[in-house]
Amino acid sequence: MDEQKDEPIGRNDLDQNVDEVLTVVLGETLKRRRLELGLSMEKLSQLSTVSRGMLGLIESGKTTPSIGILWKLSKTLRIPIAEMIPDLFSQSPRFIPANEGKVWISSKNLSKSRVLYQEDRERLNLVEWSLEQGKLNQFQHLPQAHDIKIYQVLGASKIKLKNKTYHLEVGESVFFPISELDSIENESEGLSKFLWISSKKFR
Numbered sequence: 001m002d003e004q005k006d007e008p009i010g011r012n013d014l015d016q017n018v019d020e021v022l023t024v025v026l027g028e029t030l031k032r033r034r035l036e037l038g039l040s041m042e043k044l045s046q047l048s049t050v051s052r053g054m055l056g057l058i059e060s061g062k063t064t065p066s067i068g069i070l071w072k073l074s075k076t077l078r079i080p081i082a083e084m085i086p087d088l089f090s091q092s093p094r095f096i097p098a099n100e101g102k103v104w105i106s107s108k109n110l111s112k113s114r115v116l117y118q119e120d121r122e123r124l125n126l127v128e129w130s131l132e133q134g135k136l137n138q139f140q141h142l143p144q145a146h147d148i149k150i151y152q153v154l155g156a157s158k159i160k161l162k163n164k165t166y167h168l169e170v171g172e173s174v175f176f177p178i179s180e181l182d183s184i185e186n187e188s189e190g191l192s193k194f195l196w197i198s199s200k201k202f203r
Contacts, residue, residue, distance in 0.1 A: 024061035048076040127196040135185040155188030
């Protein structure tokens with residue numbers, strides 16, 4: 001009888017998710033650096049000769065820049081290319097067990113968050129969220145942050161800010177200051193899962 005070998009389940013989907021997260025985190029890192037230097041997107045475009053439209057796509061996590069564009073941005077933003085991507089991705093491969101990372105579970109077991117990655121001094125954090133039916137309006141347990149980007153991985157979510165509401169489907173993301181967040185609600189029939197990418201400025 002031929003021996004059957006176990007094969008990874010959903011490997012293509014996993015690779016795609018990693019690529020997408022990499023793109024989102026890269027965009028967030030570049031935007032954070034631009035803001036630290038006090039540059040507008042228009043000014044960065046002029047200095048780097050990278051178009052304003054391309055910068056917008058990169059910072060919103062909608063496209064991965066070529067090595068040529070990364071080199072231009074690295075030179076203009078005065079940040080090595082290696083530092084544009086957190087160790088979570090640069091030290092590949094890295095396996096993250098299901099029980100690794102600080103986990104928080106709501107009192108009614110409707111939601112769970114797990115910290116996947118924390119950069120030095122919590123400058124950048126990557127948190128995985130799973131949300132059953134219901135709404136979240138308590139976020140004090142999460143790492144301190146100034147800006148948040150939510151990237152929808154599974155299902156759908158309603159992100160309610162003070163003055164605006166966003167409805168996220170799979171593959172969509174929204175970026176906002178943490179002070180604007182009011183609540184996050186599951187809008188799908190099943191599980192809603194999203195990545196919470198937070199950053200804070202140095203004091």
